Amino acid sequence: xxxxxxxxxxxxxxxxxxxxxxxxxxxxxxxxxxxxxxxxxxxxxxxxxxxxxxxxxxxxxxxxxxxxxxxxxxxxxxxxxxxxxxxxxxxxxxxxxxxxxxxxxxxxxxxxxxxxxxxxxxxxxxxxxxxxxxxxxxxxxxxxxxxxxxxxxxxxxxxxxxxxxxxxxxxxxxxxxxxxxxxxxxxxxxxxxxxxxxxxxxxxxxxxxxxxxxxxxxxxxxxxxxxxxxxxxxxxxxxxxxxxxxxxxxxxxxxxxxxxxxxxxxxxxxxxxxxxxxxxxxxxxxxxxxxxxxxxxxxxxxxxxxxxxxxxxxxxxxxxxxxxxxxxxxxxxxxxxxxxxxxxxxxxxxxxxxxxxxxxxxxxxxxxxxxxxxxxxxxxxxxxxxxxxxxxxxxxxxxxxxxxxxxxxxxxxxxxxxxxxxxxxxxxxxxxxxxxxxxxxxxxxxxxxxxxxxxxxxxxxxxxxxxxxxx
Ligand SMILES: Cc1cc2nc3c(=O)[nH]c(=O)nc-3n(C[C@H](O)[C@H](O)[C@H](O)COP(=O)(O)OP(=O)(O)OC[C@H]3O[C@@H](n4cnc5c(N)ncnc54)[C@H](O)[C@@H]3O)c2cc1C
Numbered sequence: 001x002x003x004x005x006x007x008x009x010x011x012x013x014x015x016x017x018x019x020x021x022x023x024x025x026x027x028x029x030x031x032x033x034x035x036x037x038x039x040x041x042x043x044x045x046x047x048x049x050x051x052x053x054x055x056x057x058x059x060x061x062x063x064x065x066x067x068x069x070x071x072x073x074x075x076x077x078x079x080x081x082x083x084x085x086x087x088x089x090x091x092x093x094x095x096x097x098x099x100x101x102x103x104x105x106x107x108x109x110x111x112x113x114x115x116x117x118x119x120x121x122x123x124x125x126x127x128x129x130x131x132x133x134x135x136x137x138x139x140x141x142x143x144x145x146x147x148x149x150x151x152x153x154x155x156x157x158x159x160x161x162x163x164x165x166x167x168x169x170x171x172x173x174x175x176x177x178x179x180x181x182x183x184x185x186x187x188x189x190x191x192x193x194x195x196x197x198x199x200x201x202x203x204x205x206x207x208x209x210x211x212x213x214x215x216x217x218x219x220x221x222x223x224x225x226x227x228x229x230x231x232x233x234x235x236x237x238x239x240x241x242x243x244x245x246x247x248x249x250x251x252x253x254x255x256x257x258x259x260x261x262x263x264x265x266x267x268x269x270x271x272x273x274x275x276x277x278x279x280x281x282x283x284x285x286x287x288x289x290x291x292x293x294x295x296x297x298x299x300x301x302x303x304x305x306x307x308x309x310x311x312x313x314x315x316x317x318x319x320x321x322x323x324x325x326x327x328x329x330x331x332x333x334x335x336x337x338x339x340x341x342x343x344x345x346x347x348x349x350x351x352x353x354x355x356x357x358x359x360x361x362x363x364x365x366x367x368x369x370x371x372x373x374x375x376x377x378x379x380x381x382x383x384x385x386x387x388x389x390x391x392x393x394x395x396x397x398x399x400x401x402x403x404x405x406x407x408x409x410x411x412x413x414x415x416x417x418x419x420x421x422x423x424x425x426x427x428x429x430x431x432x433x434x435x436x437x438x439x440x441x442x443x444x445x446x447x448x449x450x451x452x453x454x455x456x457x458x459x460x461x462x463x464x465x466x467x468x469x470x471x
Contacts, residue, residue: 060203095125207240238370323403
């Protein structure tokens with residue numbers, strides 16, 4: 001057998017529109033590998049919900065690769081050193097990562113391959129626009145979304161067409177490697193994750209199917225409905241995009257084709273959201289501290305409150321504010337939360353509870369199936385007011401008004417807070433205003449079956465504004 005090309009799968013867990021994989025297949029035999037490299041990730045070790053997703057995504061990918069995917073656990077540089085000792089390798093290809101640690105890892109591997117004189121190449125498989133290419137006239141990166149997007153759109157002609165999956169592949173295994181998917185120990189021993197199976201279908205084919213369903217049933221009206229959590233109006237593609245089960249190129253092209261049938265404004269609105277993902281990676285690339293450091297350093301001395309009880313109440317969905325509690329329970333039960341509600345709960349944590357955005361981001365990191373270093377960091381900083389192109393600090397969402405506006409019928413809130421399901425609409429977002437008789441009729445004992453509010457909205461809003469004014 002001629003020496004194989006190694007294709008190193010990372011956050012590109014698909015066979016179609018994977019340029020590096022297609023090139024490797026076109027050139028001969030491929031040894032597909034995946035390395036689980038958690039030891040060095042420290043604070044950004046993959047969260048439990050993401051590990052669940054990754055396990056099942058790898059299972060599907062391995063099946064598509066005729067069970068030839070080679071699994072390794074440990075430092076990627078060390079894994080490559082061993083691999084190169086065992087067998088002759090023709091070349092190594094991979095899809096570029098824009099996350100700081102993963103980027104360092106690929107640089108280290110590239111250096112090793114260079115020393116060993118083994119050809120290697122990295123490919124862009126996950127972004128429509130290379131972050132280093134979209135720059136202002138002065139050569140600096142954009143810090144505001146709209147001009148970034150305008151400039152990016154002007155370069156759309158250069159975006160490649162999605163590639164089909166290779167029709168035939170010669171794949172081989174690393175005979176010296178005994179590890180399998182289970183050796184990566186991605187699934188928790190406590191079977192909390194079973195609930196996720198009923199909410200998600202993981203894998204490349206499933207991602208394509210999800211896009212199709214969305215374009216058929218959700219694209220029309222997307223712009224108008226996307227802010228209402230009770231409607232199934234958004235694509236639910238974020239975890240598929242995060243793990244690379246589908247590429248943004250595929251999403252873009254298929255959406256544009258669907259839009260030829262009269263829903264252009266909705267398609268534009270949807271692709272603009274997809275571009276927020278691009279903008280997140282763009283910012284992470286130019287500001288690698290995005291996940292943990294205030295983009296605006298004037299926020300560094302901000303007097304965040306350290307209150308474990310308030311943080312726990314927020315995490316558990318026991319704040320006494322129904323739209324917040326519904327969102328936090330949605331997250332816990334399903335591994336996701338509607339975007340509008342993510343903004344409301346993040347504003348509540350950082351502005352009404354005055355708790356550091358990094359504590360909120362860490363909880364999201366552990367519990368979201370789409371937990372993403374770039375999008376999570378950018379959005380938390382956006383809501384907290386310390387980020388790039390951020391919401392101004394005085395924009396404090398009122399959870400009562402937000403609930404009434406975006407869940408007017410209360411369908412979403414009742415779905416995740418069954419203990420309030422019998423409460424009349426008038427009091428659904430202010431149960432403390434209901435009379436004893438109404439509460440009794442609805443089977444609610446405040447302080448027992450549902451909490452009293454943990455903070456006063458008006459007072460906490462004023463405290464936040466005062467704290468922000470001190471900056
Ligand atoms: C505090 C906070 C934390 C967030 N953390 C994450 C995260 O860890 N991972 C993540 O993927 N998204 C995150 N988001 C963004 C957004 O909430 C999700 O991408 C969206 O809810 C996913 O649902 P969807 O796929 O149905 O979105 P759709 O409305 O169908 O949007 C299509 C795609 O566009 C991208 N997108 C949409 N909105 C945003 C946005 N605001 N920022 C970046 N990309 C966006 C996603 O890839 C999404 O799949 C966060 C938002 C907030 C306010």
